Amino acid sequence: xxxxxxxxxxxxxxxxxxxxxxxxxxxxxxxxxxxxxxxxxxxxxxxxxxxxxxxxxxxxxxxxxxxxxxxxxxxxxxxxxxxxxxxxxxxxxxxxxxxxxxxxxxxxxxxxxxxxxxxxxxxxxxxxxxxxxxxxxxxxxxxxxxxxxxxxxxxxxxxxxxxxxxxxxxxxxxxxxxxxxxxxxxxxxxxxxxxxxxxxxxxxxxxxxxxxxxxxxxxxxxxxxxxxxxxxxxxxxxxxxxxxxxxxxxxxxxxxxxxxxxxxxxxxxxxxxxxxxxxxxxxxxxxxxxxxxxxxxxxxxxxxxxxxxxxxxxxxxxxxxxxxxxxx
Amino acid sequence: xxxxxxxxxxxxxxxxxxxxxxxxxxxxxxxxxxxxxxxxxxxxxxxxxxxxxxxxxxxxxxxxxxxxxxxxxxxxxxxxxxxxxxxxxxxxxxxxxxxxxxxxxxxxxxxxxxxxxxxxx
Numbered sequence: 481x482x483x484x485x486x487x488x489x490x491x492x493x494x495x496x497x498x499x500x501x502x503x504x505x506x507x508x509x510x511x512x513x514x515x516x517x518x519x520x521x522x523x524x525x526x527x528x529x530x531x532x533x534x535x536x537x538x539x540x541x542x543x544x545x546x547x548x549x550x551x552x553x554x555x556x557x558x559x560x561x562x563x564x565x566x567x568x569x570x571x572x573x574x575x576x577x578x579x580x581x582x583x584x585x586x587x588x589x590x591x592x593x594x595x596x597x598x599x600x601x602x603x604x605x606x607x608x609x610x611x612x613x614x615x616x617x618x619x620x621x622x623x624x625x626x627x628x629x630x631x632x633x634x635x636x637x638x639x640x641x642x643x644x645x646x647x648x649x650x651x652x653x654x655x656x657x658x659x660x661x662x663x664x665x666x667x668x669x670x671x672x673x674x675x676x677x678x679x680x681x682x683x684x685x686x687x688x689x690x691x692x693x694x695x696x697x698x699x700x701x702x703x704x705x706x707x708x709x710x711x712x713x714x715x716x717x718x719x720x721x722x723x724x725x726x727x728x729x730x731x732x733x734x735x736x737x738x739x740x741x742x743x744x745x746x747x748x749x750x751x752x753x754x755x756x757x758x759x760x761x762x763x764x765x766x767x768x769x770x771x772x773x774x775x776x777x778x779x780x781x782x783x784x785x786x787x788x789x790x791x792x793x794x795x796x797x798x799x800x801x802x803x804x805x806x807x808x
Numbered sequence: 809x810x811x812x813x814x815x816x817x818x819x820x821x822x823x824x825x826x827x828x829x830x831x832x833x834x835x836x837x838x839x840x841x842x843x844x845x846x847x848x849x850x851x852x853x854x855x856x857x858x859x860x861x862x863x864x865x866x867x868x869x870x871x872x873x874x875x876x877x878x879x880x881x882x883x884x885x886x887x888x889x890x891x892x893x894x895x896x897x898x899x900x901x902x903x904x905x906x907x908x909x910x911x912x913x914x915x916x917x918x919x920x921x922x923x924x925x926x927x928x929x
Contacts, residue, residue: 552877552878552881553877553881556881556884556885559885560884560885560888563885563888563889563891563892564888566892567888567891567892567895570892570895570896570899571895571899573899573903574895574898574899574902577899577902577903577905577906578902580906581902581905581906581909584906584909584910584913585909587913588909588912588913588916591913591916591917591920592916594920594928595920595923595924595928598924598927598928
């Protein structure tokens with residue numbers, strides 16, 4: 481009995497010893513590796529990031545767990561499994577870094593976009609300010625210009641008003657004068673009526689019409705002016721009425737008044753005289769109703785005779801005023 | 809009778825050949841170490857690189873002692889350490905890139921705040 485108990489005790493001891501020595505020793509290394517793999521798989525940040533490396537680690541660990549054979553082979557397989565797990569963890573970490581890198585990059589480009597938008601906003605605001613400034617300046621300038629224009633206009637207005645009143649006064653004076661001269665004229669006309677009847681008849685006979693290249697020429701004979709004078713003789717003005725009637729039949733045509741002299745005397749003086757006479761006729765025509773813009777006056781001097789200057793009759797013909805109704 | 813003898817002799821020779829591995833069994837570990845070195849293993853994973861080299865050296869000794877099984881294990885262990893060193897080097901570089909970018913982003917953000925003030929958030 482005692483022997484039996486001793487045997488049982490020995491057996492138990494052996495079992496305990498064997499449990500302590502061989503089996504737990506291998507399990508410990510394996511367990512540590514298994515724990516490592518489990519912790520990698522349960523890491524929320526790394527799990528699933530390196531599926532290929534992880535499955536290789538898993539297979540290596542399973543092989544180690546199932547391995548039969550000597551301790552050398554077993555510990556070799558556990559070692560390999562451990563390294564595979566570390567590789568899987570490292571690869572997963574790298575994938576994580578790559579994800580973080582991409583996030584950082586998109587954050588960066590967001591920042592840059594925001595910055596360029598802000599920059600654009602600033603530029604826009606600046607441009608707006610500049611535009612506003614320009615607009616204000618332009619407005620100011622415009623206002624100043626308008627004010628100046630108004631002032632000038634006012635000035636002009638008062639000047640016009642002054643001119644107008646001056647003109648009115650002038651007109652009134654002229655009217656008075658003309659009435660006076662008309663009265664005077666009427667009186668004188670009455671005085672010389674008898675003489676004039678004959679002289680006017682003579683004048684009308686002197687009215688000659690010629691067709692030239694320039695147009696119709698009305699030649700006023702040597703009756704309008706006294707010798708050497710540039711003023712129309714009395715009654716000369718009224719002798720032009722017929723000419724005016726003729727001119728007014730072609731109201732669209734321009735009129736040229738040419739003064740001519742004979743060849744006696746100084747050519748310069750003759751030129752001046754002829755010009756003054758032409759001018760006098762022009763003014764007379766205008767006063768008789770011919771539009772002033774139609775009429776130009778020109779002194780031709782002695783250079784365009786229509787007759788000989790050798791005798792008095794020819795010279796008398798050359799002393800003339802031509803009123804030309806221009807064709808165009 | 810003669811062919812049987814020859815085939816038996818062949819089998820014996822073949823068995824001898826597999827038992828005695830050639831120097832090519834070192835190729836994989838050597839190659840893995842070289843790749844790890846090129847990836848910056850000595851800088852980023854010096855421990856694993858040392859293991860890889862030590863295991864390789866031990867494998868050479870095992871080869872000399874004709875302990876071929878152990879030699880093969882040691883070569884595997886050398887190779888996988890080199891592989892781990894390679895992966896760790898690449899991961900260290902990716903970590904470095906992340907840190908650089910993070911720092912650069914922080915600088916940019918500070919710059920933006922300085923330039924645009926509170927408008928930049």
